[in-house]
Amino acid sequence: MKDKIVVALGGNALGKTPEEQLELVKNTAKPIVDLIQHGHEVILAHGNGPQVGMINLAMENSATNGGGTPEMPFPECGAMSQGYIGYHLQNAIREELLNREMSNPVATVVTQVLVDKDDEAFTNPTKPIGSFYTKEEADKLIEEKGFDMVEDSGRGYRRVVPSPRPIDVIEKETVKALVEANNVVITVGGGGIPVIKEGNSLVGVPAVIDKDFASAKIAEILDADYLIILTAVEKVAINFGKENEEWLSEMSIEEANKYIGEKQFAPGSMLPKVKACMEFASSKKGRKALITSLDKAEAGIEGKTGTIIIKK
């Protein structure tokens, strides 16, 4: 049976340099193409934390050190990261398809995701981006650029940006048309370029949309059967690292809510993954969300491993 599957890949799985990324995308391509080879329609979403941080930092370094290049706003850095990551991912998937004598087109769509300008995240920026600064440098950035700066785990001060919720995917009709035309689509890179509406205009905002929530959103819009959120572990655990540690094969929405109440899942790590899965699984009867590792994606779809989150 052919399923429509949105796969969300972490930005950390893509490395810190172009050379690392070029190698790592090859590993990513194999299980993705396994799914395609078995008849599934695959839409690939990905994070961009290390990559957009690197681009933003390089632009900032060059602009502030007399490099003769302009300052680059954060949404534009996000757009660059989509081109940079998409280029490598689309090539790796294309090559793996050709190796198996398949010829689906692979396409990266520069994708914007709509957020609400009144999202409460804008009054409480929490997502650290870019480099570390001293207290003095941080104070200067607050004064001169209006940045929000916080002390980050004793390592220095960092800029924090809001992490608003995705409301809509601006390029959804494009993605739909490409999925229908048998393309493997790479979209909502880095959670999408965050934009707010001002009349007919879209305005980029310095923010980072969680890629798990953006993936759940595009999965809903595309009426996908599965959302697979890839992570470093094969299954979700409760009582992680403790004596009574338990790896879960299935979680209902009710169970997930209970575990969240017990603070079983780490914020910024497993928690947003579980929450994004709950959103997708709750959005329509029959929709299944799966959390597992890259190499277990297909076994997970076959019900052999991973943690399935479903509405009962």
Add this chain to the structure above:
Amino acid sequence: MKDKIVVALGGNALGKTPEEQLELVKNTAKPIVDLIQHGHEVILAHGNGPQVGMINLAMENSATNGGGTPEMPFPECGAMSQGYIGYHLQNAIREELLNREMSNPVATVVTQVLVDKDDEAFTNPTKPIGSFYTKEEADKLIEEKGFDMVEDSGRGYRRVVPSPRPIDVIEKETVKALVEANNVVITVGGGGIPVIKEGNSLVGVPAVIDKDFASAKIAEILDADYLIILTAVEKVAINFGKENEEWLSEMSIEEANKYIGEKQFAPGSMLPKVKACMEFASSKKGRKALITSLDKAEAGIEGKTGTIIIKK
């Protein structure tokens, strides 16, 4: 009558900073949307000279000055520039469409263009990119990185890369599907990311494909009716700036060849535009190529101005 039109926009028309670009794309959007409003299918190609140069320079500045960011190969910088420019262009066009109560999706496709690894351009790099260096710095780059460096008009030494001919557009099926689905497609940004084939693999090469030739190639592939190459002047001139200066309304392939023999067109400026138009116009009976300014694009299609290059 509905025509399929590939419009090629110069990178210099997009400015040097994100703020400039954001303003300039608004001017670009209006004549593009005029064409769409009158029922034409529009595919937009664009240059990226100043933009990829800026990105490449910033990455280089940061990497070589201890900025903690990696060196970024030129093809990856090209991919970034497609995201950066596409994001602004797609938004400006979307807004202008909505202002006129039209809702065509607008999509930027990260696009690779195939070149021949045996293209003679690779033995004769001519396209200057990035920043200026002293003789000593240039010698060091030649030794350490194997770059080709040339003295550029008394302003210092610059890296030069090859400018090979486009053979094919890798993402052509994606572009076709989107045009059929009524999308306004932005593609072959900066002439496309130049790649060569190694078995099933595509390998990015440090090169710049002329955006006019890449535009002619995608226009051929899409079986477009028109290729419009936008430039700073309304028409092509012969004896430009001289007493017997003559603005041309039409040029046959034979006339164009004659003028090229007379060195009427400046290399790196009007010459590649005329040559790209000749290629497209020669490729099939009825195909028309037009060189004109942005604000005259529609009048040009209506036969009122611009220089039409056709096969007689």
